[in-house]
Amino acid sequence: MKKHYKYKETDKMSDLICEDYSLLTVMSRFGLSLGFGDQSVKEVCRTQHVDHKTFLAVVNFMEDGQFQPEDLEDSEFSIEALMEYLKRAHNYFLDFNLPAIRRKLIEAIDCSAANDVALVILKFYDEYVGEVRKHMNYEDRRVFTYVESLLKGTPPEDYNIAVFARRHNQINRKLNELKNIIIKYYPQKGSNNLLNAVLFDIYNCEHDLFSHCRIEDYMFVPAVLQLEKKRQNEK
Numbered sequence: 001m002k003k004h005y006k007y008k009e010t011d012k013m014s015d016l017i018c019e020d021y022s023l024l025t026v027m028s029r030f031g032l033s034l035g036f037g038d039q040s041v042k043e044v045c046r047t048q049h050v051d052h053k054t055f056l057a058v059v060n061f062m063e064d065g066q067f068q069p070e071d072l073e074d075s076e077f078s079i080e081a082l083m084e085y086l087k088r089a090h091n092y093f094l095d096f097n098l099p100a101i102r103r104k105l106i107e108a109i110d111c112s113a114a115n116d117v118a119l120v121i122l123k124f125y126d127e128y129v130g131e132v133r134k135h136m137n138y139e140d141r142r143v144f145t146y147v148e149s150l151l152k153g154t155p156p157e158d159y160n161i162a163v164f165a166r167r168h169n170q171i172n173r174k175l176n177e178l179k180n181i182i183i184k185y186y187p188q189k190g191s192n193n194l195l196n197a198v199l200f201d202i203y204n205c206e207h208d209l210f211s212h213c214r215i216e217d218y219m220f221v222p223a224v225l226q227l228e229k230k231r232q233n234e235k
C-alpha cells in the first residue's frame with residue numbers, strides 16, 4: 001500500500017502556508033514568490049518553473065520527519081532541484097540569517113569592554129559562523145560539483161557520496177551551547193525584549209539548520225547513492 005503523504009499537488013498553496021508557516025522559508029528557497037492566489041501547489045510550481053515533485057517531497061519530509069527508501073521511488077524528486085534548494089538554503093543562512101542574528105545580538109548585549117560575557121558571546125558566535133561557512137562551502141564546492149558531474153555522466157574517480165556522508169556532521173549543536181551561555185551567564189540589566197527576540201531567532205535557526213542537515217542525510221545522500229549505482233550499472 002502506498003504511504004499517505006500529507007501534502008498533495010492538488011492542495012492549495014495558501015492552505016499549506018496556513019497549516020505550517022515555516023513552509024514559507026521552504027517556498028522562498030525554491031525560488032517561489034508569494035501572490036499566487038488560489039492556485040494549487042502544482043500550478044504555482046509550474047507557473048514559476050519549479051519542480052513540484054521535489055517541492056512536495058521536501059514539505060512532506062519536513063512534516064513527518066521520515067524518508068524511507070520507498071519514498072525515494074514514490075516522490076520522484078529531482079536531484080538537480082533538491083541541490084538548487086540546498087544551495088539557496090546555504091545562501092540564506094550565510095548571507096541573511098546568521099548576519100541578521102549577529103546584528104541583533106550586538107543590539108541586545110552590552111559590548112563595552114567592561115562586559116566580559118558579552119565579548120565571549122560575540123567571539124563564540126563568530127567562531128561558530130566560521131564553522132558553518134566552512135561546512136557549507138565544502139558542500140557547495142566539493143559535494144555539489146561532484147554531483148553535477150555525476151549527473152552529466154562524468155564523475156571524478158577520486159570522490160563519491162559516501163565520503164561526504166561519513167564526514168557530514170550536525171552544525172546546529174553549538175547554537176545550543178550559545179543559548180546556554182546567554183541564558184545562564186549573561187548579566188542582564190533592564191528590559192528582556194531585545195535579548196528574548198534574538199534568543200527566539202537562535203532557536204529558529206537551530207531548528208532550521210537541523211532540518212537542513214536531515215534533508216541532506218535522508219533525501220540527498222540516498223538519491224545520489226542510487227544515481228551512483230545506476231551509473232555503475234551503465235558501464
Ligand SMILES: [Fe+2]
Binds near residue numbers: 086090136139212216
Ligand atoms: Fe548544507
Ligand SMILES: [Fe+2]
Binds near residue numbers: 212
Ligand atoms: Fe550539511
